[in-house]
Amino acid sequence: MATPAKFAEAAASPAEQCGEYSRGNGVSSDPVLSEGFQPVSGRSGMSQPRLHRGRLASVVLVLVSGLAVMAAATACTAGDCPPPPCDLPDAWVLSTRRLPGICQMPDTAAPTVQRYAGDERCWMSADLESLLAGTGPLVIFLHGNRYDSASAKQQGLALARRCRQVCGRDEPVRTLIYSWPSQQDGCLLKDGRAKYRRCYTEGRYLAWLLGQVPPERPVAIIGYSFGALITLEALEDLARAESAGHLGAPWRTRPGSTRLVFVAPAVRCDAFAPRGPYRDMLAGVESVSLIINTRDDALRFYHLLDPRLKAAALGYVGMPRRWMPAEVDFSMLNAHRIIGRQHGLPLYLRSGTLMQTICCAAVDGLGEPCPPADGAVSPSVIIQTGTSQAAR
DSSP states (O other): OOOTTHHHHSOHHHHHTTOOOOOOSOOOOOOOOOOOOOOOOOOTTOOHHHHHHHHHHHHHHHHHHHHHHHHHHHHHHTTOOOOOSSOOOEEEEEEOTTOOOOSSOOSOOOOEEEEEETTTTEEEEOOHHHHHOSSSOEEEEEOOSSOOHHHHHHHHHHHHHHHHHHTOOSSOOEEEEEEOSOOOOSSHHHHHHHHHHHHHHHHHHHHHHHTTSOTTSOEEEEEETHHHHHHHHHHHHHHHHHHTTOOSSOSTTOSSOEEEEEESOOSBTTTTSTTOTTSGGGTTOOEEEEEEOTTOHHHHTGGGGOTTOOSOBHHHHOOOGGGSOTTSEEEEEEOHHHHTTOOOHHHHHTOHHHHHHHHHHHHTTSSSOOOOOTTOOOOOSOEEETTEEOOO
């Protein structure tokens, strides 16, 4: 059973190889997006005929727009409505916000399950059996700290839509938003430490959930910040349960592929080192993709979450390719030029280049390959893929 104390027991030498990290001032929170406008003032010297011509042009534009709307309405009445620009995502929510803390993987649990009804633009009650029905790819999104239930749904749905736009494909991809109790509670450091401890409970619930997924179903897990820690704890619990013969179906040898995509992961940097705490759970994982940020002010203070931590955050310093087993596809991208010093998932969602990387790492290869990003400029100084490091 994984516990926070395990981090203190890991060998110090791999952690020291992760690199030095400097101390900064303050921790950035998720940005609040806002839009504004400035009133347009006319020129005092504008002549009256020019004003009339401007008003006439505005009237013509309004009339043309109205005619276009009427034409569209007529076409819809006749049954010739054009299809929507993109299909609504197949999005679900599994919430553990009302479940208690536990110290081992449960035999059963009762999370809240909801399904997104795109036609009505609302969330409807559902059940676990319906959620796990089907054989198509399953993408599980785990958010980070300081998310209430509404924010988790909003950003998970945005991620599902962005993946649909960036990597549209014919086969259905079901997106599951794993909503855990991470709502803001108290000051930043105290709250962060409490949620850090909660991640171990959530790993056991996630392990229980993954144990219900049919072995042949492809699974991709996108973990942001603490979501990466929850994922690693879950996979380690599954590996231990399989070794003890407590799983009904094997996990590490399952025929369906398992992919991990970690965005700004709040995990110690030697997690996958030869003597690292999560090395063994890589058995059965097809690929690991990291999006790091070497300027992230929040991850800079990761070591303060646990006094026994002696390593920087994986999402802050990254890791060398040689630590990853040769049979596991590995890629790493440094997004500091796009994200800067902030720590917030909306920043990643707004970047076409980063969403191309995240979504394709999760679902590419399950159908036709993703198209290249038009005019995309590499945001990184570190890109590692396959078994070798690419040019910086």
